[in-house]
Amino acid sequence: MIAAFGGIAQAQEVQEARKAVSIELNAIKPTDGGCTLTFLAQNGHDSAIDKVVYETVLFDTSGQVDRLTLFDFGTLPAGRPRVRQFTVSGITCEGLGQILINGAHTCDAASLDDNACEAGLILETRTEIEVIG
Numbered sequence: 001m002i003a004a005f006g007g008i009a010q011a012q013e014v015q016e017a018r019k020a021v022s023i024e025l026n027a028i029k030p031t032d033g034g035c036t037l038t039f040l041a042q043n044g045h046d047s048a049i050d051k052v053v054y055e056t057v058l059f060d061t062s063g064q065v066d067r068l069t070l071f072d073f074g075t076l077p078a079g080r081p082r083v084r085q086f087t088v089s090g091i092t093c094e095g096l097g098q099i100l101i102n103g104a105h106t107c108d109a110a111s112l113d114d115n116a117c118e119a120g121l122i123l124e125t126r127t128e129i130e131v132i133g
Contacts, residue, residue: 020121023041025129025131026039034088034091035087036085036087043078048075049116050109051074055101056069063097066095068102071086096129098130
């Protein structure tokens, strides 16, 4: 019985962990005078997020802050992935070392808690640029 209960508790923890926003830096592409960052975002909550804007800090490869900016991910429907691209001018993709999601500047989600865009935020990367939060 205890093993079965432990399995149920673990399944509930996994389910709760999925009730978060996940952001993956999926690709980077050099542009004239900048770098395009492509993110895959998914809202794991049961309800849509009408608008989410993340305060984002870009660090160069030496670890110094290059800039603080806002990335508007727009609407994130429940359980459906969305791709968002942001072109950052004045820095090369090779010059970016780390991206910090500093927090949600805007999180409009009428049916969710106020901290739905930040609580349990899952950050990943498929590039050489580290993403932290």
